[in-house]
Amino acid sequence: MAAGGGGSWKVAYADFVTAMMAFFMVMWIGSQDQKTKQAVANYFVDPAGVSKRPAMPGSVTPTPAHGAVPQAESTAVGRGRSSFTESAESSRVTKVVNDGIHASGETLQYWRGEANKHREEAARSPEVVDQKRPINEVATAALAKKMRDEWSQKIPPQAKGVYQDLLFSSLADVNWTQIAEDMLQHS
Known part of the structure; x- marks a missing residue:
């Protein structure tokens, strides 16, 4: 313990630095192009990088997509249909x-x-x-x-x-x- 000061300022400072780091990370990610944003999102989906398949089954692109596709059944090469062939990456x-x-x-x-x-x-x-x-x-x-x-x-x-x-x-x-x-x- 410092002379009459205590050490609680260190905890507050560490919280401040952590919050600033998170703020700058969010600002940096927000200013990147779509490819970089997708790479960061893919990291959080599969941090080990083991899976090479899209995060969403039936995805046409190799990048994960979230949410429903409007009129997916009527979309050309769309999903939501039964198939007699093995499902493979398109x-x-x-x-x-x-x-x-x-x-x-x-x-x-x-x-x-x-x-x-x-x-x-x-x-x-x-x-x-x-x-x-x-x-x-x-x-x-x-x-x-x-x-x-x-x-x-x-x-x-x-x-x-x-x-x-x-x-x-x-x-x-x-x-x-x-x-x-x-x-x-x-x-």
Whole structure:
């Protein structure tokens, strides 16, 4: 104990310094861009950094999102539907391709027509007739293959070398099955 002073000021000072540190942290985080804010939020969701999956199941982006998505069931590549395939992380390329399909009315109508055609063909397939596989599973596999093949054929011939490799690599990351499932569900 100091001569007649006591040590209680130290506790008050420590509380003050802690409050100032918290204040400056909040001010710093508030002034950062969205990517930094998301990184700080991810740290508090998973401090050890073990999980590489989104905090919210079914998230299209790798960043956690909180709250309900309005009209999620009617959203392209949306969640809230049952699926016969394993749930896997969606790539951003999948979302870009799916948004591209839905952006053009003509393209959307074409793929909806293809979805109906593949559903009718699947109903007549031996796998479905013999009850070995469900109709939606067969139709989805066939439609996904057609989509992958057609989009791969659309790569311009002038894209050569690394550009062609990048385009093929991007298309390889697309979850064609997921897009085909959504197309069949909404056609």
